[in-house]
Amino acid sequence: MTRPRISARISAISESATLAVDAKAKAMKADGRPVIGFGAGEPDFPTPDYIVAAAIEACRNPRFHKYTPAGGLPELKQAIAEKTRRDSGFEVDASQVLVTNGGKQAVYEAFATLLDPGDEVLVVAPYWTTYPEAIKLAGGVQVDVVTDETTGYLASVEQLEAARTERTKVLLFVSPSNPTGAVYSPEQVEEIGRWAAEHGLWVVTDEIYEHLIYGDATFTSIATAVPELRDHVLVLNGVAKTYAMTGWRVGWLIGPKDVVKAATNLQSHATSNVSNVAQVAALAAVSGDLSAVARMREAFDRRRQTMVRMLNEIPGVVCPEPFGAFYVYPSVKALLGKEIRGRRPQTSAELAELILEEAEVALVPGEAFGTPGYFRLSYALGDDDLVEGVSRLAKLLAEAH
Template sequence: MSAATPSTARRVSARVGAISESATLAVDAKAKALKAAGRPVIGFGAGEPDFPTPDYIVQAAIEACSNPKYHRYTPAGGLPELKAAIVAKTLRDSNYEVDASQVLVTNGGKQAIYEAFAAILDPGDEVIVPAPYWTTYPESIRLAGGVPVEVVADETTGYRVSVEQLEAARTERTKVVLFVSPSNPTGAVYSAEDTEAIGRWAVEHGLWVLTDEIYEHLVYGDAKFTSLPAILPELRDKCIVVNGVAKTYAMTGWRVGWIIGPKDVVKAATNLQSHATSNVSNVAQVAALAAVSGNLDAVAEMRVAFDRRRHTIVRMLNEIDGVVCPEPEGAFYVYPSVKALLGKEIRGKRPQDSVELAALILDEVEVAVVPGEAFGTPGYLRLSYALGDEDLVEGISRVQKLLAEATD
């Protein structure tokens, strides 16, 4: 057999070959496939509201389909009317005043995150990433040539990192710190004081901040959302905000997000998008325009339901011996520790990590959850409570009965 030549040795590039599949989407796809095959699977995997997109948003899209001007290319950076509406929405919701030239409309939040990192990172630049983290963050950083540096928080601090931890991770190669509040996967929300402290630390050391505000309207109890550039003007020249309509308006499938940042960075990211995808679907942009221009009644109704489900799932999970589930303050996820269950016998098996435990739960009681390994912290599970109340109770009841069988 002849030796492989450089042209045949690797069929997929090292850069793309190193990317792992989105664990949350993989779990959701498996759950849906099993359900389609007739299995009574209940999925807690996807971060997706179970509500339909509000009718007035859908109607705007229907009308856009019949308008010939939306049948053609439009500016790569977004429809001017949508960018103007995002400017107004940002002032309304965050008290942060920006210009339309600081806005780029993207194909969902994921593209916004990648393009933001691609616009400011050079090879070898380090990005401090608080963990547990959403699965896409480190992969986007690597694709952009950067190096993610994890800073781990656990349930003892409510999954919030401190300035001291961030400083311990900072090196001469650090360029960016990622800030996410409310958080996916933990639901953690930083106080205004802690948010400002992290921002001032970034300013002191000349660092960029990428802040993901996609869950801004999903906070509960006494928790309050704080927009970092709104409270810290000194940071604005080195701050990029990522946001979108997916969570607030139950529009995950419409794929509309955006970047807000300094004009030169937004222009660079727009140039990148002009070659990667051109404009976002015009019909989806018109739907997003209706969403951000309208009131927040739809999200207020969803928040009431999510808050109710939040209390239910936390109570039921904490009734399981070996599970410790902090109460999240935002988003629609719980992130319980299951470390005390690892190595115990459950129906003839001894799961050694949370990947094996999640697989056991799916196989034995047909409930889909995402293991903590996907978020950088083994020993945990992420469960979304953005599903119907009956399914939530039924699913957690199955898990309760299964894990009650755990023995040494």
């Protein structure tokens, strides 16, 4: 009997669609093609100087040349607890914090710690590409709650209740959202949180975009809005988006002490401690003020408005205004099946491929986020590239007939 070379569990994992698009765009650029990439979700700003300086100093300190506690540097865990109190009003102790290798490890460890095989997780679609794979690896069953542009990609309690079964254990709650930029109002957050508490559900809330909010929108942590959830909520966060530190790989998980202890045990065998130099950089970030993110947010807001306006001027494209993160999620359903340069793309994935080849613009199709018929475009790139990229897109799509 010939046994498979790769386990069924790992074979079932899909490549990150967003990173795949970004890699293809970079490969085309390396071949000399002037590709403009709207795929990757990372700020185009450098990490602030004071954070870099802290990391350089850490390199010289022999203490950080050795193993440190698997769950994080004590001073960083304390600083994260204080930052959480400052930014969302959620009171936690340092023992309730686990420092992880980026937000993705926090996502995986949250589901690995909570789920047994067959446990169901309610996931609002469109969703970030990593959530389904983390749930699947943990043996969980994803139950999609599908939203669209008519509601601004916001799920209602009625939709959530319709999807709940006796096997539902977790609600994944994300506001601001990747990929849509949707932000729930304080009233909606409280209503959903109270519904989850009433039914004894765990809530895993990803707050990585908490500081990237625009217009009249406000960030509300479900952990703060509904105090009775306190013993059944895990908060995921990190420094990547707020401080332009995507490559430093520092995230965290906050929750009840027993869950955090269990997740720390898992991490102690999987990776042990996060790089000490990166942890010291994160300490400088979360201990400092928010002036760096304020400057980035101003630029993102300008680009957001420009992109929404330009996309809505393209016939067949409908782009709701996002109020958080740095993405737009326009519908392109009206363009599917139309002829463009001798081809008739039937799906948003086929249309995205055509756009990359013909207009040299890279974007991620909605298939990657659980809702075909859409694109995700990041506006975390320079103003000139943004205008040039959307202009190329408009010129090509104007040929659709």
